[in-house]
Amino acid sequence: MKEFEPKIVAFCCNWCAYAGADQAGLSRIQYAPNVRIVRMMCSGRLDPMFVLEAFKSGADGVLVAGCHTPGDCHYLSGNFKAERRVLLLKRLLEQMGIEPERLRIEWVSASEGAKFAQVVNELTQKIRELGPNPLKGAFSNSSQNR
Amino acid sequence: MIFVMTEEKPRIGVFLCRCGGNISDFVDLEKVKEKISKIDGVVTVEIDDHWCSAPAGQKIKDSIKKNKLNRVIIAACTINMHQEHFQELLEEAGLNPYLLERVNVREQGSWVHRDNMEAATQKEIDLVKGGIFRARCLTPLTPIREKVSRNVVVIGGGITGIIASLELAAGGYHVYTVEKSPTIGGRMAKFSKVFPSLDCASCILTPKMAAMESSKNITLLTYSEVQEVSGSPGNYKVKILRKPRYVDESKCIGCGDCTQVCPVKVPDEWNSGLNKRGAIYISFPEAVPRVATVDEANCLYIKHSKPGKPVCGKCIEACKADAIDFKMKPETIEIEAGAIIVAVGSEVFDARQKPELGYGIYPNVITNMEFERLTNSDGPTKGELVNPVTGKPPKTVAFIQCVGSRDEKFNPYCCRIGCTASLKHAVYIKDFISKDIDIYICYNDMRTVGKGFEEFYRRARDLGVKFIRGIPSEIKQKPDGSLVFNVFDATTDTLFEVNADMVVLAAGLIPPKDVEKIRETLKISKGPDGFLLEAHEKLRPVETLTDGIFVAGTCLGPMDIHDATAEGMAAASKVMGFLAAGEIVREPIIAKVDEDLCSGCRMCISVCPYDAIEMKEREEGKVVSSVNELMCKGCGLCASTCPSGAITVQNFTDEQLRSQVKGILVEL
Numbered sequence: 080m081k082e083f084e085p086k087i088v089a090f091c092c093n094w095c096a097y098a099g100a101d102q103a104g105l106s107r108i109q110y111a112p113n114v115r116i117v118r119m120m121c122s123g124r125l126d127p128m129f130v131l132e133a134f135k136s137g138a139d140g141v142l143v144a145g146c147h148t149p150g151d152c153h154y155l156s157g158n159f160k161a162e163r164r165v166l167l168l169k170r171l172l173e174q175m176g177i178e179p180e181r182l183r184i185e186w187v188s189a190s191e192g193a194k195f196a197q198v199v200n201e202l203t204q205k206i207r208e209l210g211p212n213p214l215k216g217a218f219s220n221s222s223q224n225r
Numbered sequence: 226m227i228f229v230m231t232e233e234k235p236r237i238g239v240f241l242c243r244c245g246g247n248i249s250d251f252v253d254l255e256k257v258k259e260k261i262s263k264i265d266g267v268v269t270v271e272i273d274d275h276w277c278s279a280p281a282g283q284k285i286k287d288s289i290k291k292n293k294l295n296r297v298i299i300a301a302c303t304i305n306m307h308q309e310h311f312q313e314l315l316e317e318a319g320l321n322p323y324l325l326e327r328v329n330v331r332e333q334g335s336w337v338h339r340d341n342m343e344a345a346t347q348k349e350i351d352l353v354k355g356g357i358f359r360a361r362c363l364t365p366l367t368p369i370r371e372k373v374s375r376n377v378v379v380i381g382g383g384i385t386g387i388i389a390s391l392e393l394a395a396g397g398y399h400v401y402t403v404e405k406s407p408t409i410g411g412r413m414a415k416f417s418k419v420f421p422s423l424d425c426a427s428c429i430l431t432p433k434m435a436a437m438e439s440s441k442n443i444t445l446l447t448y449s450e451v452q453e454v455s456g457s458p459g460n461y462k463v464k465i466l467r468k469p470r471y472v473d474e475s476k477c478i479g480c481g482d483c484t485q486v487c488p489v490k491v492p493d494e495w496n497s498g499l500n501k502r503g504a505i506y507i508s509f510p511e512a513v514p515r516v517a518t519v520d521e522a523n524c525l526y527i528k529h530s531k532p533g534k535p536v537c538g539k540c541i542e543a544c545k546a547d548a549i550d551f552k553m554k555p556e557t558i559e560i561e562a563g564a565i566i567v568a569v570g571s572e573v574f575d576a577r578q579k580p581e582l583g584y585g586i587y588p589n590v591i592t593n594m595e596f597e598r599l600t601n602s603d604g605p606t607k608g609e610l611v612n613p614v615t616g617k618p619p620k621t622v623a624f625i626q627c628v629g630s631r632d633e634k635f636n637p638y639c640c641r642i643g644c645t646a647s648l649k650h651a652v653y654i655k656d657f658i659s660k661d662i663d664i665y666i667c668y669n670d671m672r673t674v675g676k677g678f679e680e681f682y683r684r685a686r687d688l689g690v691k692f693i694r695g696i697p698s699e700i701k702q703k704p705d706g707s708l709v710f711n712v713f714d715a716t717t718d719t720l721f722e723v724n725a726d727m728v729v730l731a732a733g734l735i736p737p738k739d740v741e742k743i744r745e746t747l748k749i750s751k752g753p754d755g756f757l758l759e760a761h762e763k764l765r766p767v768e769t770l771t772d773g774i775f776v777a778g779t780c781l782g783p784m785d786i787h788d789a790t791a792e793g794m795a796a797a798s799k800v801m802g803f804l805a806a807g808e809i810v811r812e813p814i815i816a817k818v819d820e821d822l823c824s825g826c827r828m829c830i831s832v833c834p835y836d837a838i839e840m841k842e843r844e845e846g847k848v849v850s851s852v853n854e855l856m857c858k859g860c861g862l863c864a865s866t867c868p869s870g871a872i873t874v875q876n877f878t879d880e881q882l883r884s885q886v887k888g889i890l891v892e893l
Contacts, residue, residue: 084344086351086889086890088886088889088890094748094750094770095750097303098305098750098770100332100333101303101305101329101332101333103332103337104303104331104332104333104336104337105332105336107336107337107339108337109337109338109339109340110337110338112337112338112341112344112345112347112348113344115348115351115352115355115889116329116333116352117355117882117885117886117889118304119861119877119882120814120859120860120861120874120877121860121861121862123832123860123861123862123865124860124861124862124864124865124874124877124882125865126864126865126879126882127865128879128883129879129882129883129886132883132886132887133886133890136886136887136890136891137890137892138886138890150741150744150745151744151745151748151750153748153770153771153860154834154858154860154862155834156834157834157860157862160832160862160865160866164865188750188751189750189758189770190750190751190752190753190758191753196337
C-alpha cells in the first residue's frame with residue numbers, strides 16, 4: 080500500500096500569504112507538495128463553511144494564512160476576524176470528531192517565502208502523524224463531478 | 226463589445242503552460258492534460274511554451290472562437306503576472322474578462338517541488354481541477370470607473386521626493402510635498418561633493434530646491450508628517466500634521482538675526498553634532514523654505530515661561546519681521562490626492578554599535594557623513610578638513626569599509642555606496658587638500674558598480690591611495706592621540722600596522738526609524754532587510770501592491786543619487802500614467818447584497834472596516850443592507866459574517882470558493 084500523503088487546502092489572502100507563497104517559488108524553496116492554495120482577497124473572507132466543505136470533501140488538513148497581526152492586514156482588521164473564526168471552528172471540529180490540529184492559522188508576509196514553506200512542512204508532518212481525515216469517505220462523492 | 230451570457234453550459238478551454246521548461250521540466254503536462262480532459266465541461270486542453278507570448282495569445286483567441294469557449298483557464302505563473310494581458314485577450318475574442326481563471330502552477334508548483342515530478346504533477350492536476358470547478362461558477366462582471374483627483378502627495382523631501390515632485394508639477398499635477406524636517410534637501414543637501422564627477426552637491430541640488438519653492442504646482446509642507454490615509458486609489462484622503470515651528474512662514478525673511486541672539490546651545494544635528502546651534506535655528510544657508518524653526522524641546526521661552534512671566538524671548542526682540550509666534554499650535558490638514566509617492570529615505574548605520582572601531586570613543590574616528598560636513602563649505606569648519614583632536618589638517622587618513630554592512634551581526638546586505646563614497650573622499654583629499662596626505666582604504670571587496678565608477682577607482686589608485694584588502698578588528702589610540710590598528714591584507718598575505726591621525730568609517734544605510742508607522746499607514750510590505758518592498762523586484766520597481774501608492778528611493782534599499790533620481794522620475798511617471806485619463810478602472814471585486822435574503826440584522830455594518838455599508842428602506846417596513854460601491858474594497862468580511870448568506874463578493878462568491886475546494890479534492 081502506498082504511504083499516506085495528506086491533502087491540505089490552504090486559504091491564502093491575496094496580499095500577504097499568497098504573495099509569500101510566490102516568494103517561496105521565486106526563491107526556489109523546496110517544501111512538501113501537499114498543499115493546494117485557494118486565493119481570497121482577505122483571510123477575513125474565510126466563511127467557516129469553506130473549512131467544513133474542505134473536510135467534508137476529504138481534505139486531511141486546512142491552513143488559513145493571512146497578514147501579520149496586528150497592523151499588516153490590507154483591510155485593517157480582517158486577520159483578527161479570521162483568527163476568531165478559526166478558534167471557534169477548532170472547537171466545532173472537535174465535536175465533529177476531527178482533531179483540531181488539522182486546522183491551523185498562520186501569518187505570512189509577502190517576503191516570508193521561507194516561513195510559508197516551513198509552515199507547510201510542519202502542518203504536513205503533523206497530519207502525517209494524525210493519519211487520514213476520519214470523515215473521508217463518509218460523504219458520497221457521486222454528485223461532485225457535476 | 227459582445228459578452229457571452231453565462232446561463233449556457235460552460236465550455237471550458239484549459240491552456241497549460243510549459244513556461245519554457247520552468248514548468249514542464251518538473252511536471253508531466255501530458256499526464257495533466259489526459260486527466261483533466263475528462264472533466265465535464267472541458268472542451269479543449271492545449272499546451273504551449275509561453276502562453277504570454279503574442280503568437281500564443283493569438284492561439285488562445287482562435288481557440289475561444291473555434292471551440293465557442295465561454296471560460297478560459299490559464300495554468301501558468303502567479304496571477305500577479307500578466308493578468309491584464311490575458312484579460313485583454315478574452316475581451317478581444319468577445320468574452321468578458323472575468324470569465325478568465327488563473328491557476329498558479331509555477332510559483333506554487335514546479336518551482337517548489339523540483340525533486341518530485343509525480344507529486345508536482347498531482348498537485349497541478351488538483352489545482353487545475355479546482356480552477357475548472359471555480360470557472361464553472363464565474364459570471365461576467367463590469368469594471369468600476371471612478372473619477373480621480375489630480376493632486377499627488379509626495380512623502381519625503383529628499384532628492385527622490387524633490388525630483389518626483391518637480392516631474393509631476395511639470396506634468397500639470399498639483400503636488401503636496403511633505404517633509405518632516407524644517408527644510409527639504411534630505412541627506413544630499415549635507416554632502417560636499419558627489420561621485421564620480423566631484424561636482425559640488427549643492428550646485429546640483431539647490432536649483433532644484435529653489436524650483437520646488439517657486440513652482441505654482443507645488444505646495445511645500447515642511448516640518449509636517451503624514452498621520453493617516455483613508456479613501457481609495459484615485460481618491461485618497463491624507464491627514465497631515467503640521468508641527469508648530471513657532472515662526473510664521475509667511476512673515477519670516479530668513480535673515481537669521483534670531484539665531485544669533487538665542488542663548489541656548491545644543492548639538493547641531495545638521496552637522497552630525499560637530500558644532501552647536503541655538504534653540505531657534507535655520508538648518509543651513511540654502512534651506513528651503515529659508516525660515517527659522519524653534520526647537521521646542523530646548524527653547525527656554527517654551528520650557529520655562531509662566532502666564533504673565535515670559536522667560537528669555539530674545540528672539541522676539543531681535544525679529545524685525547515680527548514673525549515669531551509662541552502661540553502656534555499643531556495643526557492637522559486634510560488633502561485629497563489621487564496618488565501617493567513614498568520617498569521617505571533611509572538612515573545611516575550608527576557606528577557606535579561597533580565599539581571596537583572606536584567611534585564615539587575617540588574623537589578622531591569619524592563617519593563618512595561627518596567627513597562630508599567637515600569638507601563642506603557650509604559645515605562647522607567652513608570646509609577645512611581638520612583632525613578633531615589636534616585642530617590641524619591630518620597627515621594620514623584611513624578609511625574602513627563595510628561598517629555595519631555585509632555583516633551577519635548587523636546588516637547582511639551591501640550598502641552599495643560605501644566604496645565609491647570613500648573613493649570620493651580619498652580623491653577629494655588628494656585633489657583639493659594635499660597630495661602629501663597618506664590615505665589607506667581597508668576594504669572587503671571594491672564594489673564600484675556604476676557608470677564611470679571603475680575608472681574613478683583607477684584614478685584613486687593612480688593618485689597613490691593605498692588599498693588594503695582586510696578590515697581591522699580593533700582601533701586603538703596612542704598616547705599622542707593618534708590612532709593605530711593592525712590589518713591583515715589578503716592580497717599580499719601580510720599583516721600591516723597602520724598609524725593614522727584620522728579614521729573615517731564607511732557606515733552603510735539602514736531603513737528609517739519610523740518605517741513601521743509608514744508601513745501601517747499605507748499598508749506597504751517590507752523585505753527581510755527591513756526596507757520597503759516593491760510590487761515586483763524587476764518589472765514593478767516603484768509600485769506597491771496597492772493601486773495609487775508608489776515607492777521610490779532609499780526607503781527601498783541602499784542606492785546612490787543617480788538611482789534615487791531615476792526612481793523619483795519613474796514613480797512620477799507611473800503616477801501620471803495612473804491619473805492621466807482622469808478616471809481609473811477598478812476591479813469589480815466588491816460586495817453585493819441579495820435584498821430578498823437580507824434580514825436587516827446589520828451585522829455586516831458592524832464588521833465593515835470602511836463604513837461602506839448602510840441600511841436603506843426597500844419597501845415599507847423592510848430595511849436592507851446597501852453597499853457603497855465606491856467605498857467597498859472587496860475584503861469580504863461582510864460576506865463571511867452575514868448569517869443569511871445575503872452578501873457575497875463578486876469574483877469571490879461562496880459558490881465559487883466552495884466549488885474550487887470541491888474541485889481540488891474530488892477524485893477523478
